[in-house]
Amino acid sequence: MSQRVVDLDGGIAMVVTDLHGAWDVYRRLRDQFLSQQGTVDYFVLCGDLIHSEGLEEADASLDILLDIMALQAELGQKRVIMLLGNHELPHIYGLTLAKGSVEYTPRFEASLTRLDQRYKGAPRRKDVINFLMSLPFFARTKAGVLLTHAGAAADVCSAKHVERLFNLDHAALIEAADRELKKFDIASLQRGYSHFTGLSYEEQAKRYLAVTGSDDPRYNDLLRVLFLSGQNTDFDLMWNTLFSQNELEVGEAIYQRTAKNFLQYISEVSPYEQRVLTAGHIGVKDGFAEVGKQQLRFASYTHAFPKRSARYMMLDCAAPVKTTADLLPRLRFVFDQTLPAAIPAAIPPAPAGLSQTPG
Numbered sequence: 001m002s003q004r005v006v007d008l009d010g011g012i013a014m015v016v017t018d019l020h021g022a023w024d025v026y027r028r029l030r031d032q033f034l035s036q037q038g039t040v041d042y043f044v045l046c047g048d049l050i051h052s053e054g055l056e057e058a059d060a061s062l063d064i065l066l067d068i069m070a071l072q073a074e075l076g077q078k079r080v081i082m083l084l085g086n087h088e089l090p091h092i093y094g095l096t097l098a099k100g101s102v103e104y105t106p107r108f109e110a111s112l113t114r115l116d117q118r119y120k121g122a123p124r125r126k127d128v129i130n131f132l133m134s135l136p137f138f139a140r141t142k143a144g145v146l147l148t149h150a151g152a153a154a155d156v157c158s159a160k161h162v163e164r165l166f167n168l169d170h171a172a173l174i175e176a177a178d179r180e181l182k183k184f185d186i187a188s189l190q191r192g193y194s195h196f197t198g199l200s201y202e203e204q205a206k207r208y209l210a211v212t213g214s215d216d217p218r219y220n221d222l223l224r225v226l227f228l229s230g231q232n233t234d235f236d237l238m239w240n241t242l243f244s245q246n247e248l249e250v251g252e253a254i255y256q257r258t259a260k261n262f263l264q265y266i267s268e269v270s271p272y273e274q275r276v277l278t279a280g281h282i283g284v285k286d287g288f289a290e291v292g293k294q295q296l297r298f299a300s301y302t303h304a305f306p307k308r309s310a311r312y313m314m315l316d317c318a319a320p321v322k323t324t325a326d327l328l329p330r331l332r333f334v335f336d337q338t339l340p341a342a343i344p345a346a347i348p349p350a351p352a353g354l355s356q357t358p359g
Helices: 023-035 061-075 089-093 105-118 125-134 159-166 170-181 186-197 201-209 221-228 234-243 246-250 252-268
Strands: 005-008 012-016 042-045 080-082 138-141 145-147 276-279 288-290 295-298 311-316 331-333
Touching (some): 012 023, 023 061, 061 080, 061 125, 089 125, 089 170, 089 221, 089 234, 105 125, 159 234, 159 252, 186 201, 201 221, 252 276, 295 311
Parallel strands (some): 005 138, 012 042, 042 080, 145 276, 276 295
Antiparallel strands (some): 012 311
């Protein structure tokens, strides 16, 4: 099995999308999965579990990841599956992520630094980053349903592109970029970076990487971006796949052709034909949207409008699915429709087994 795809040949999968640091919603769905062990076989989280746009005290991004890591340790990676989303990706490479005036990465980077400062023993920052580096991009099913974070990517133009994604090696990309970085005068690159952004490099490294100073081994990671991207690189292929705006970018008619081709290329290198794509990533009215006959987009909290319409999916991984219409009966409401949607609570206490010290 390749590194970036998992196969689900049978059993029931509880599929959840973009929670963005909402602890109460995550806990509700997690506890439902745990209460149905023996009936539900897989808990599949389709990325973007981090980066709340709300108040910092209500952002449980790191706590959710630590809890998933603990669940995987207890139940196994084959039962608890997290796919990589575009909001997790930047932290693997030391990149920044923002939308308009909202800067997503600094808060999470600071929480990782506090993790090293506050907890004795594992998990540490490196454990969280290694966890993110291990995440698959896709889950294939015998039912013919492909699970991913964003959707189909126009950059994937052949089965060879799919194989490149399936076998992408984050560590190799980082090592190659860092080798190129070392060939240049670092001080000059820092000055150029500062000139381009209008802020001192030190100020930006402290803000975006949460380093304490120039002696931190991650201090120059912001410069890595200069050497990651290039014509037809694996990094660009991955980035464009996870960050694509899909139908919002090109319109539904063009995107439906993209989705059809994407599924065909995936099928060419898969044990089963993949006929329908499911994803989160983009806001949807009433909690779900059929993007033609070959893609279902649904939202388990953050991207559901209104929030009380949030959905998850109970997928029989072996029962054949031919079109998105076959999946609609498998959607479930996250919230009781007779009650208002819950408001995420503040960050939960430290996970059991972690020794917390002041500071």
